[in-house]
Amino acid sequence: DAGITQSPRYKITETGRQVTLMCHQTWSHSYMFWYRQDLGHGLRLIYYSAAADITDKGEVPDGYVVSRSKTENFPLTLESATRSQTSVYFCASKVGNSPLHFGNGTRLTVT
């Protein structure tokens, strides 16, 4: 979906390094979300944000940090990457009661 863009598409990093995954949406949606998807666990919510400067934890927030200084951007930072954070990460956005719109994901490998 052209309105929500994730970067990079693929990332390989080493254990202990900091890595930031970017999410940008062009719709000015108020809500933004980060999910991770692993085999056997499906999609799990990491963090979400209802508006700029408002963020909340989801199911699996440990080891992650988010910020939302601008409505259109919602970066996800792994401050010290671990192998258990190897996953596919999806960003999503929505406004009000509208359905979620997802990006195409970032495949992160931590070696």
Add this chain to the structure above:
Amino acid sequence: DAKTTQPPSMDCAEGRAANLPCNHSTISGNEYVYWYRQIHSQGPQYIIHGLKNNETNEMASLIITEDRKSSTLILPHATLRDTAVYYCIVRVADPYNNNDMRFGAGTRLTVKP
């Protein structure tokens, strides 16, 4: 939020209707039924949602039982490109709620030639 139960996998012949069931026996009066699907290596895609009336759009139809304890997503003429994991989610549609929509394991639909 009400829990949903879906079969882990289903097959469907190309050109035939695909009927994907979802049980949500503990659904509350203000909870909607949402359907998303995820084609391999892509982000999930919204399909349809409803409260109690049947709904139809260009992608699918949603049939909700009168007691709202179960629903069926219908893809009227399945194609190979409909092969995906389909997620049924029950959620309050409330802008003041915390809005964390949570996905289960879904149903893996395989459309066969």
